[in-house]
Amino acid sequence: MNRTLQEQLADRILIHLRPHLKRRFEIKDLAKRFKAEISDFNTALRILNEWGYRFLQDKSKISFVSAPDILSATEIGHKLKTKFIGKVIHSFNTVKSTNDTARQLAEKGATEGTIVTAEKQTLGKGRLGRSWHSPEKMGIYVSIVLRPKFSPDKAPGLSIMSALAVAETLNEHSPKKVQIKWPNDILINGRKVSGVLTELSAEKNKINHVIVGIGINVKQSQIDFPPNFRAAATSLTCETGNEVSRVELLKQLLFCFEKEYLRYKKGQLAKSLPRIRKWSSLLNREVALRWNGATVTGRAVDIDLSGSLIIESAGNRMTVSSGEVTVVKE
Numbered sequence: 215m216n217r218t219l220q221e222q223l224a225d226r227i228l229i230h231l232r233p234h235l236k237r238r239f240e241i242k243d244l245a246k247r248f249k250a251e252i253s254d255f256n257t258a259l260r261i262l263n264e265w266g267y268r269f270l271q272d273k274s275k276i277s278f279v280s281a282p283d284i285l286s287a288t289e290i291g292h293k294l295k296t297k298f299i300g301k302v303i304h305s306f307n308t309v310k311s312t313n314d315t316a317r318q319l320a321e322k323g324a325t326e327g328t329i330v331t332a333e334k335q336t337l338g339k340g341r342l343g344r345s346w347h348s349p350e351k352m353g354i355y356v357s358i359v360l361r362p363k364f365s366p367d368k369a370p371g372l373s374i375m376s377a378l379a380v381a382e383t384l385n386e387h388s389p390k391k392v393q394i395k396w397p398n399d400i401l402i403n404g405r406k407v408s409g410v411l412t413e414l415s416a417e418k419n420k421i422n423h424v425i426v427g428i429g430i431n432v433k434q435s436q437i438d439f440p441p442n443f444r445a446a447a448t449s450l451t452c453e454t455g456n457e458v459s460r461v462e463l464l465k466q467l468l469f470c471f472e473k474e475y476l477r478y479k480k481g482q483l484a485k486s487l488p489r490i491r492k493w494s495s496l497l498n499r500e501v502a503l504r505w506n507g508a509t510v511t512g513r514a515v516d517i518d519l520s521g522s523l524i525i526e527s528a529g530n531r532m533t534v535s536s537g538e539v540t541v542v543k544e
């Protein structure tokens with residue numbers, strides 16, 4: 215049997231054993247079930263071991279003991295509680311950008327809720343041509359394909375809706391303060407732990423697809439971030455001292471995301487706004503807005519139903535749907 219066939223056998227054995235923690239199976243029966251020689255079966259087990267799976271083996275019996283913290287389709291799909299987000303999973307070790315891969319799949323007809331994950335991105339994207347640092351197996355890099363029926367003008371609010379899902383997921387793990395920095399950053403303790411990049415494909419009044427890309431720093435130490443933004447970045451491990459499982463965190467995020475998305479489809483941010491306001495790092499602060507090369511200062515007073523930021527400046531109210539905002543005075 216060549217390596218590919220052995221890997222396929224490993225996959226089939228895994229799917230069979232994975233749901234039954236510590237249940238003992240006769241090796242002979244399993245080999246027969248998979249029409250494999252005992253030697254091939256043992257090679258497949260070695261492959262699973264290389265992937266990080268642990269089994270307990272006594273002479274004739276074997277049981278599944280533990281799974282690695284990897285973002286594979288098997289691990290993400292195991293006990294995932296969502297109805298449609300993440301029901302189709304494309305998981306990769308390395309891609310340039312999960313958003314780009316998701317867009318290509320969407321263009322070929324990928325259904326709503328399809329997700330793309332990677333252990334590492336070589337060209338992870340931020341907004342406006344910036345990049346997202348994506349070291350291997352330290353973070354979550356996921357893109358979600360959405361095909362909402364609403365009109366394209368309602369798409370921008372999906373960014374802050376996604377940020378809300380991330381903030382609420384991270385809050386479950388962080389004793390320190392989680393905040394949403396409008397429109398797409400999630401902070402812990404004032405430092406950026408996650409970012410959202412939403413990309414829209416639409417024509418006339420119809421959305422073809424929206425790709426929501428989410429990057430979360432989970433296991434990085436401070437030293438793992440490049441010096442140019444090290445002081446402004448953090449990870450869940452840095453802030454909590456705990457090693458949180460990336461795959462469990464991703465499953466919680468997908469569950470939370472689905473709930474928020476269903477609410478959004480019914481009434482945009484109506485149900486989510488109170489919580490977005492609660493988590494916001496900008497509201498009631500003096501802020502500077504950079505937009506189209508100009509800077510405006512004023513007070514951030516609200517976020518509206520469509521996710522726009524309302525800034526009061528010199529007696530005028532401005533509704534801002536995109537831009538860079540920084541706090542100038544607490």
Ligand code: BT5
Pocket residue numbers: 310311312313314335337338339340341342344345346347348354355356357398399406407408409410411427428429430431443446447448
């Ligand atoms: C964002 O852009 O924050 C959106 C990031 C979205 C990343 C996800 S990962 C999965 C999916 N696939 C992709 O290719 N992208 C999405 P922006 O607001 O433009 O912030 C980018 C800036 O944040 C950079 O210019 C750096 O200063 C900083 N930065 C880069 N990587 C970071 C990291 N890992 N943690 C904290 N800050 C980072």
